[in-house]
Amino acid sequence: MKMALLSSSSGIAVATIKYYLREGLLPAGERHGPNQALYGPEHLRRLRVIRGLLDVGGLSIAAAHRVIDAIDSDLGLAHTFEIAQRTVSAEIEPDSVSPASVTRVDELLSGWHVSPDNPGRLAAARVLTTFDDLGQPDLSGWVPGYAAAALAVAEADLDEIDARDDRESKTEMVVIGTVLGDALFAALRRAAQEHVSVQRYSPPSP
Template sequence: MAQLSEASSIPVATIKLYLREGLLSPGARTSPNQAQYGLSHLRRLKLIQVLVKLGRLSLAAAGEVLDAIDSDLPLIETFGIAQRAATRVVDRASIHDEDLGRIDALIEDWHVHPDGCGRYDAAAALTAFRESGLKATDDWYRRYADAALAVAEADLDLVDAQEGRSAKAETVVVGTVLGDAVFAGLRRAAQEHVSYTRYAQDGTGSPPAPTS
């Protein structure tokens, strides 16, 4: 286990926690106090870290997602489990009917379950957006929906490129948990780029220095 800890840069105490919680399978026992761990354990540890540290899933939620990866469930069900685990819980009672209706209008041609977490999460964001006093055009909403559909196509293209159900399932999970973070970072960079090209006044053609 000490070698596994060194290879993964994960403390022994954390590895033991993952073992107790059933997130990591035990090693092959070689003596009463020794067990052999392999590359599969190292790979699983890295996946657990993605879910728990970067995706901020609870150990229980991470366990559900890992069980889905290890199962023979159809990929669409694995996707649903990963989405529910990675999506924040919203107070549906606080969502305005107007905002839920706008989301439904945007996704009316999509195959989305009426109780889907994405549908309500988007509607809750629109309610918060309007309550902040901001207004947006119909074109703004539509362009966001178009961008989301394009990203979803890219996500599933990546899944389809994998060989075997296990690799596809892992890609589904990692893409779902970390895709939001990747897209948010790229969106920030894109906003910086577009704002510079539209509003920069110095005419130098180089990005402005970061503000302190």
Template sequence: MKMAQLSTTSEVPVATIKYYLREGLLPAGEKSGPNQSLYGPDHLRRLRVIRGLLEVGGLSVAAAREVIDAIDSDLGLAHTFEIAQRTVSPEIDPEALSAQVVAQVDEVLSGWHVSPENPGRLAAARVLQTFAELGQPDLSGWVPAYAAAALAVAEADLDEVDARDDRESKTEMVVIGTVLGDALFAGLRRAAQEHVSSQRYSGGAS
């Protein structure tokens, strides 16, 4: 299909498609003549991935390019997960974290295979430090419950990756699942909070 048809089918404006091509997010089409290229189902699929990363995942173009490069690479799944996690996570200076909150997180993660620079480990420590600064240091019941839920979610993530048949689909799920899974879990958490609060505080009323 020509770019105009690709635009119509994908509902992405031609100008935006050209922008994605210039930024290296979308691979070039097959040359069919001077200033003419043809695009196929893979381009349509990639456009959907790009829109998901940018519009739902909230990634910058540079971050989206990095995770798309990971999809197109021959890296192993573990390395791809590392890239996806690093790309969607804020950069945190370990030196800005107190040893006490880091120790608290490590106690909760005891028995897990987690590297010291894991962005989730550092983010969790920063959250605990913020709570302590707000005068709410005792999270002894809350944090382990969150860790247990996170472990269950991670198992679901990997089950979904393993359900894919080929490496490209698995890698795509690693990247998209990492980015959009955060948004999905946040949405379901909001819904669950309303449900549980209505059961506890409103006698089950809507």
């Protein structure tokens, strides 16, 4: 298919597709002359992946580039996982995190096998530091529930990856699932908050 069709069937402007080509997000089409190239269904699909990562996952172009590279290259699953995790996690300056918060996170995660440079470990500590800075009272009734839920979700994530049969599909689920899973959970949390709130404070007539 040609550029015009690729554009119309993806809903993305020609200029934008050319931009993605320049940035290396989208592989070049099959060349047939100095100003001719053909694109296949894999380009269309790739464009959908890109839009999903950008619009739903909220990634930047650079971040999307990194995770797409991770899908394309055949590193091991563990390595792919790490790239996906690091890409979706914002870089955290160590001095924005109090050592006490890190300790609290480590206690919370005691029993878990988590390496010291897991991006989530510092990110969680950063959140707790922010609560501390705001003088929030004891959150020990709140945070453990999050950890338990995160564990359940991680089990579901790994189950889903296990359920894929070929390596390529596993890799893709690792990356897409890591990125879109955050969005999915956040969305369901909103719904659940309304449900629980109604349940508790204005229960439907029994």
